[in-house]
Amino acid sequence: MTSTETSTSALTTEPAPTASALDARAYDLDRAHVFHSWSAQASLKPLVIAGGQGSRVWDHSGRTYLDFSSQLVNTNIGHQHPRVVEAIKKQAETLTTVAPTTANLARGEAAERITDIAPVGFNKVFFTNAGADAVENAIRMARIHTGRDKVLSTYRSYHGNTGAAIVATGDRRRIPNEYAHGHVHFFGPYLYRSDFWATTPEQEAERALHHLRRVIEAEGPGSIAAILLETIPGTAGIMIPPPGYLPGVRALADEFGIMLILDEVMAGFGRTGEWLALDAYDVVPDLITFAKGVNSGYVPAGGVIISDPVAATFDDQVFPGGLTYSGHPLAMASIVATIEAMNEEGIVDNAATIGTDHIAPGLATLAEKHSVIGEVRGTGVFWALELVADRETREPLPAAAMGRIKSELINRNLIPFIMENRIHVVPPCVVTPDEVAEAMSIYDDVLGSL
Incomplete structure (x- = not known):
């Protein structure tokens, strides 16, 4: 082989794949190797x-x-969003990961931004990897804080696909996954298909609250740790709570010493035109779960915003929960950038x-x-x-x-x-x-x- 032939051979490369070939390869790899959630696999065409x-x-x-x-x-x-992408890049160049037992500036700043958005009296954040484990840990906190076990949630709800979260979920996906204990369901307001024969929003709220009271009484108030609600049920149908309903649930929780957990995983961080969906209602819960919108899922993240009385429970008592990636620096940097951009860009x-x-x-x-x-x-x-x-x-x-x-x-x-x-x-x-x-x-x- 001559030197000219050697040089030419070295420069020869395979042609770049066409766009259609890349689409086909992505699809074929998916169908060959990816197992999809909530699906019968054979008929999928993603x-x-x-x-x-x-x-x-x-x-x-x-x-x-x-x-x-x-x-x-x-x-x-x-x-x-360029500001969020850039924040992730900068954090990756500085520190890609760190144990949750350490103090880290990105984590502290993310927690500060989130508590600034929360109601007065919420000063601590426990970071998780997603919304489901946020719900899991909120339930854990409520049970330890109250010394009770049961969790009440609505049939028309979705709270995640981990042990307690999926059983707290009310829709049909719960049924093949009912392994966790201590969960009771009730009907929330849904005037279009009212379970209470209501004809007005006010009537729906009043009758739904009466129904909830009867469930609490029947289950034994002293056995109930928490009422878990999506502030606005999302996957279940984006059902806006009628006037008076959420304050009424808060009043029932106070009457019986029950924690109120509001799930803001889907409804929070701008989705409803408020920072948190609860901002539009006269209600303050004991625990708030979040994920999704806090950083648009650019890096997986979620968490629990903890009211001061619940946080104080663990001042001298060990909190029995943790995650390797709790407060992951890349996720925290993306949260800070997201909240700043959402603020500054309206x-x-x-x-x-x-x-x-x-x-x-x-x-x-x-x-x-x-x-x-x-x-x-x-x-x-x-x-x-x-x-x-x-x-x-x-x-x-x-x-x-x-x-x-x-x-x-x-x-x-x-x-x-x-x-x-x-x-x-x-x-x-x-x-x-x-x-x-x-x-x-x-x-x-x-x-x-x-």
Whole structure:
């Protein structure tokens, strides 16, 4: 071989894979090796996502989707926010990981930012890896603080997929996972499908509170450690609590010496147009769980915001819980950057304005036009369209029809969040009026095609 041939051979490389080849490889690898959650594996056909920015994502071939799911209702600050990405990079260059037993500046600053957002009297944060283990540890704290065991939660709820969290969950996913003990369920308010024969929000709240009182009395108040509620139930249907309900639950908890845990995992950090969903209600819990929106899931993180009386329980008593990655530096840096960016860029205010001025009227117009919409409910960038086969009987739209709706929305380049007979309209908090108008046009087109 001549020197010229050697030089030419050394410069020869394989051609770069095409965009379509990258999409195909991502899909094939997924189907060959990835085991997906909440799914029968054989029939899955996942979208390939290669990148994103703001309220949009795209595949390797450049097909772009408007993300009105916020993935799993967590990218509150949008995809690839530059300040958050840069904060993660800088922290990675400084210290990628450290034991939770140490003091770390990023962790301390993240805890300070979170407690600044919390109600007065909440000065400590226990960091977890996600929302489910936040709920687990809040339950643990409540049980130790009260010396009681039972936890009451609603049937229409989702609290995570770990031991106690999934049993605290009320929906059907609980049933094959009922291994934890000490959990009791009750019906919360849901006026559209009232379990209490109510006809007004006030009546629904009053009767739901009476029902909860009877459950407490029947279970034995002295055995109940906590009432666990999503401030606004999310996956269960974005059900805004009627006036007086949450303060009424607080009053019942106080009457019987029960802890109140509010789960803000999905509803918190801008999603409702408030920093925390509880800010819109006259209620202060004992423990607050969070995850998702605190850093838009850029690095897994969650936690429990602890009221001072509960925190004091562990001043001289060992807290029997911990996680290797509690307060992971990369996650903490992303939390600090997220909260700072949301503050300085008015992102929470944007969510409130978008909800009031664009999503609410847009969905109301759709409801006037399409009889398949039984009810519209929500706030901020946290909305649901409940779809029905018949408005008079309120019979839910069948699963097959919902499947067609999901497929047609994706075909029109919109990623939806579909749950049972509902379309959840949950874009990032940074969504623009033009993007909302684009989504409304797609929803209109698809619902019209039914």
